[in-house]
Amino acid sequence: MKILVCISHVPDTTSKINFTENDTKFDSNGVQFVINPYDEFALTRAMWFKEKQGATVTVVNVGNASTEPTLRKALAIGADDAIRVNIEATDGFAVAKELAEVVKNGSYNLVLAGKESIDYNGGMVPGMLASLLDYNFVNACISLEIDGEKATISREIDGGKEVLSCNLPLIVAGQKGLVEEKDLRIPNMRGIMMARKKPLIVVESINSEAGTISVSFEKPTAKSACKMIDADNVGELVNLLHTEAKVI
Amino acid sequence: MSVLVFAESSEGKFKKSSFELTSYGKKVAEQLGTNLVVLTINATENETLYKYGAEKVLQVTSEVLATFNAKKVANVLKQAAEKENSKVVIVDSNANGLYLAPLVAVNLSAGFASNVMALPSSTSPFTVKRKAFSSKAFNNCKISTDIKVISLSKNSYGVHENEVSGSIEGFSPVIATSNLSSEKIEQTTGKVTIADADIVVSGGRGLKGPENWGMVEELASILGAATACSKPVSDLGWRPHSEHVGQTGKPVASNLYIAIGISGAIQHLAGINSSKIKVVINTDAEAPFFKAADYGIVGDAFEVVPKLIEKLKEFKANNA
Numbered sequence: 015m016k017i018l019v020c021i022s023h024v025p026d027t028t029s030k031i032n033f034t035e036n037d038t039k040f041d042s043n044g045v046q047f048v049i050n051p052y053d054e055f056a057l058t059r060a061m062w063f064k065e066k067q068g069a070t071v072t073v074v075n076v077g078n079a080s081t082e083p084t085l086r087k088a089l090a091i092g093a094d095d096a097i098r099v100n101i102e103a104t105d106g107f108a109v110a111k112e113l114a115e116v117v118k119n120g121s122y123n124l125v126l127a128g129k130e131s132i133d134y135n136g137g138m139v140p141g142m143l144a145s146l147l148d149y150n151f152v153n154a155c156i157s158l159e160i161d162g163e164k165a166t167i168s169r170e171i172d173g174g175k176e177v178l179s180c181n182l183p184l185i186v187a188g189q190k191g192l193v194e195e196k197d198l199r200i201p202n203m204r205g206i207m208m209a210r211k212k213p214l215i216v217v218e219s220i221n222s223e224a225g226t227i228s229v230s231f232e233k234p235t236a237k238s239a240c241k242m243i244d245a246d247n248v249g250e251l252v253n254l255l256h257t258e259a260k261v262i
Numbered sequence: 263m264s265v266l267v268f269a270e271s272s273e274g275k276f277k278k279s280s281f282e283l284t285s286y287g288k289k290v291a292e293q294l295g296t297n298l299v300v301l302t303i304n305a306t307e308n309e310t311l312y313k314y315g316a317e318k319v320l321q322v323t324s325e326v327l328a329t330f331n332a333k334k335v336a337n338v339l340k341q342a343a344e345k346e347n348s349k350v351v352i353v354d355s356n357a358n359g360l361y362l363a364p365l366v367a368v369n370l371s372a373g374f375a376s377n378v379m380a381l382p383s384s385t386s387p388f389t390v391k392r393k394a395f396s397s398k399a400f401n402n403c404k405i406s407t408d409i410k411v412i413s414l415s416k417n418s419y420g421v422h423e424n425e426v427s428g429s430i431e432g433f434s435p436v437i438a439t440s441n442l443s444s445e446k447i448e449q450t451t452g453k454v455t456i457a458d459a460d461i462v463v464s465g466g467r468g469l470k471g472p473e474n475w476g477m478v479e480e481l482a483s484i485l486g487a488a489t490a491c492s493k494p495v496s497d498l499g500w501r502p503h504s505e506h507v508g509q510t511g512k513p514v515a516s517n518l519y520i521a522i523g524i525s526g527a528i529q530h531l532a533g534i535n536s537s538k539i540k541v542v543i544n545t546d547a548e549a550p551f552f553k554a555a556d557y558g559i560v561g562d563a564f565e566v567v568p569k570l571i572e573k574l575k576e577f578k579a580n581n582a
Contacts, residue, residue: 027509027529031398051510106364107373129360132509134394134401137376141332141364150442151332153361156503166445170504171357172457174449180442190510195497225373229389229402234535240542240552245561248569251541252577254557259539261461261518262485262577 015069015160015182017060018117020127020139021088022050022103023081027132033231040133040231049084052128056186058193059158060126061092067160070094072120076103076112082214089209090201096212101219104228106134110142111222117147122183124165129154129187140187150180156191265291266348267300267316268339270358274306278421278458279354281314285422286381286414287352288315293385299346301339301433303327308430315424320346320433327437329444330358336365337438343370343409345433350388355413356457363413372409379418396509396532415536416457417515456507459488461518462537464507466492468523468544468563472500477567478522484574490514492524508533522563526551543567 032041063069073088076099085096099112130137144151157168267287269280291298300316308319353359367374377393387404394401463482496506509529519537542555552558
């Protein structure tokens with residue numbers, strides 16, 4: 015099995031979100047970048063297939079050279095090799111078209127990604143990639159088992175789950191459940207040393223056309239102060255929720 | 263030209279969000295000076311959509327589509343959009359909507375904006391405001407393609423009545439093949455889901471253990487609310503992952519969010535700050551959640567929550 019794991023390079027979950035250049039660009043000053051948490055679930059599942067079923071695991075990112083440390087981290091976790099498509103990622107559709115070329119050229123039969131990136135939250139790349147390639151696709155995946163050519167997948171639905179099956183090739187957009195939080199791996203020193211020697215190939219972009227163009231960013235307006243209610247006067251809360259907030 | 267909305271139904275009945283989508287679609291159609299077409303699949307109460315502005319309902323009835331398959335439904339939407347010359351296609355941001363939308367976008371060579379939270383600020387160029395950075399910021403973006411696909415963030419526009427005299431037209435699209443088969447659906451019935459809930463009651467580590475969730479569930483049941491929890495609680499296995507709300511869990515966009523014993527880590531706030539009114543109950547007056555809350559009570563949850571349950575019961579009895 016040849017697995018491709020799509021990795022987004024995103025600000026750490028605790029980052030302060032600010033913008034520069036008249037609110038048109040994300041301010042990366044002082045921000046630590048990490049593997050997108052949803053992609054990390056996918057990568058960890060891929061490691062399991064590598065260790066138990068002898069799969070090979072390639073990681074890919076569409077981005078400029080600044081994303082390479084994130085790819086190296088994925089290699090340190092255990093991926094075999096890495097590909098960077100050399101173009102700044104600004105739109106999901108364009109990224110999906112770039113990735114479709116990578117999948118075709120590498121004939122991967124399982125593509126794993128996170129269901130969305132925690133920066134732009136577009137949530138579109140895996141589905142678009144599947145549609146461009148006419149591969150089977152499952153979104154919001156919470157479990158994945160592969161037996162030979164046959165895949166059994168669960169996806170989260172509103173208020174429950176659906177179990178699906180198909181043959182490979184398959185694209186899965188994962189979330190927590192695909193692996194548990196405790197299964198996530200922190201690269202050890204040996205992994206980090208080995209990652210330096212693993213291949214990281216840079217391929218040129220096909221200059222795919224974007225579907226959307228970012229214009230500007232805004233931050234939510236500061237909210238008014240919290241109204242404090244005495245713990246001995248809980249009835250006042252019920253009253254305020256009814257008469258002031260009008261939510262009950 | 264037209265605007266196309268996909269109004270999802272479950273066992274024939276529309277989801278509440280379908281009325282929000284229809285209301286929103288009608289306004290977008292007005293902005294563009296065109297008509298709204300709403301596509302339904304196996305829905306039984308198509309006339310109810312007139313009330314929210316559906317000038318035309320395209321009704322698909324198909325045994326094959328009784329079980330949701332994203333590829334098949336995306337293909338039906340493509341055929342509907344082509345037939346109606348739709349320039350804007352609007353879908354929900356629930357589990358099926360998010361599954362579907364990217365496929366529809368590729369089918370129509372359309373740019374796609376997800377988590378859209380308001381009417382287009384401009385129709386030429388077509389510009390929408392969407393949630394980004396897990397709702398810590400918003401992004402204004404132009405969709406540059408001829409056809410545009412958007413998914414509307416839940417509870418961001420609201421349900422608005424806009425009665426029109428509509429008509430229903432039967433539509434029999436070709437159904438695409440898919441190699442993906444649905445084996446089993448496990449759904450809890452009779453319980454409010456976080457996605458559909460108007461009110462969400464959420465518990466954190468401050469509740470000390472899974473055995474103390476009885477009062478959270480009681481509070482939720484009085485309010486007709488869904489129950490949720492913070493990330494540590496689901497990581498500890500006190501509650502199922504499906505209840506985890508926050509940055510890597512479920513987003514919550516309810517009218518009322520009640521947080522009990524949750525300190526309000528930035529990752530948690532990212533997931534819930536689309537909720538309209540936030541109530542925080544915490545022993546620690548310095549908990550960061552109070553800065554993001556509308557109403558706060560500093561106190562022991564084990565004393566405050568039972569009192570709140572009692573007061574709400576009185577309130578319900580008096581306002582029944």
